Amino acid sequence: MSLLATLALAASGAASGAVLPHCSWDKPGVNPFMGDVVAAVDRYTDIPAPTRAKLKERMKKRDYDELVSIQRDGIKGNAQYGSEIRDMHFGANNVCKTVSRAKWSAKLEERGLVYCEDGQCILVPTVCRNVSRIDRMPARAAAPGGANSATGDSQAPLELEPTSAGPLAAPGSFAAGAGGGSDVAPLVPGSTFTSAGPSTPPLAFGPGGGANPIAPPGVPSLPPAPPPVVPEPGTWALLLAGLAALGFIARRRQH
Numbered sequence: 001m002s003l004l005a006t007l008a009l010a011a012s013g014a015a016s017g018a019v020l021p022h023c024s025w026d027k028p029g030v031n032p033f034m035g036d037v038v039a040a041v042d043r044y045t046d047i048p049a050p051t052r053a054k055l056k057e058r059m060k061k062r063d064y065d066e067l068v069s070i071q072r073d074g075i076k077g078n079a080q081y082g083s084e085i086r087d088m089h090f091g092a093n094n095v096c097k098t099v100s101r102a103k104w105s106a107k108l109e110e111r112g113l114v115y116c117e118d119g120q121c122i123l124v125p126t127v128c129r130n131v132s133r134i135d136r137m138p139a140r141a142a143a144p145g146g147a148n149s150a151t152g153d154s155q156a157p158l159e160l161e162p163t164s165a166g167p168l169a170a171p172g173s174f175a176a177g178a179g180g181g182s183d184v185a186p187l188v189p190g191s192t193f194t195s196a197g198p199s200t201p202p203l204a205f206g207p208g209g210g211a212n213p214i215a216p217p218g219v220p221s222l223p224p225a226p227p228p229v230v231p232e233p234g235t236w237a238l239l240l241a242g243l244a245a246l247g248f249i250a251r252r253r254q255h
Helices: 003-012 039-043 049-061 233-254
Strands: 019-024 066-071 085-090 094-100 109-117 120-125 132-134 192-194 197-199 203-205 211-213
Touching (some): 039 049
Parallel strands (some): 019 094
Antiparallel strands (some): 192 197
16 A cells, blocks of 8 residues: 555554555555455445355355456456455455555566456455455357358458568468468469358450459559461471381382
């Protein structure tokens, strides 16, 4: 607790059991709670007695839900928690109704144990054992229909960034994570990827009969395939002369 809170307690003459409306939690670990951590839960009389009993039993066994990180602007854990910390015990069984962490630096971080039962959560910072109360936010239900349910179309095409240049996929990239390497086929420009697999644009046949994919605007098309080569007359003449020579030689051998 801050020095101002300590002076206020001294001025009021309350050595223990005092309740302050507001305190500034400037330095965690200063003026820690010296009372019984488990019994402190009984001061939260607005929590039903059965719920307090379950919380106390778990606190005796240190059967906490999780270990969270207390920061200036929030409480970070597996579950979602409100940033407010209230009803904090400190010193000789004193309580602060509201607690401020405004003087914490952005890098300051403390750990705390969280116990939750019937929607009531107790926070016990490990550095000072200042039993406090926090709120756990309700879990968000997953939207039906998968990742594309927000658009209302589970078959909507997924936009993919172009793959990096080079024969091998970059370490940590999507292709590398999927087991791809030098044999990963590049994505054809203008194609899309749906849940059923990649789809390429239709093929267009040019004047030479070659099939080329339709290029997107601004990308030049591939040149058409060359036409088939037709032999020239001179080639036919050489071929016929060779055949005649072979026939003449064969007839001479027979004689």
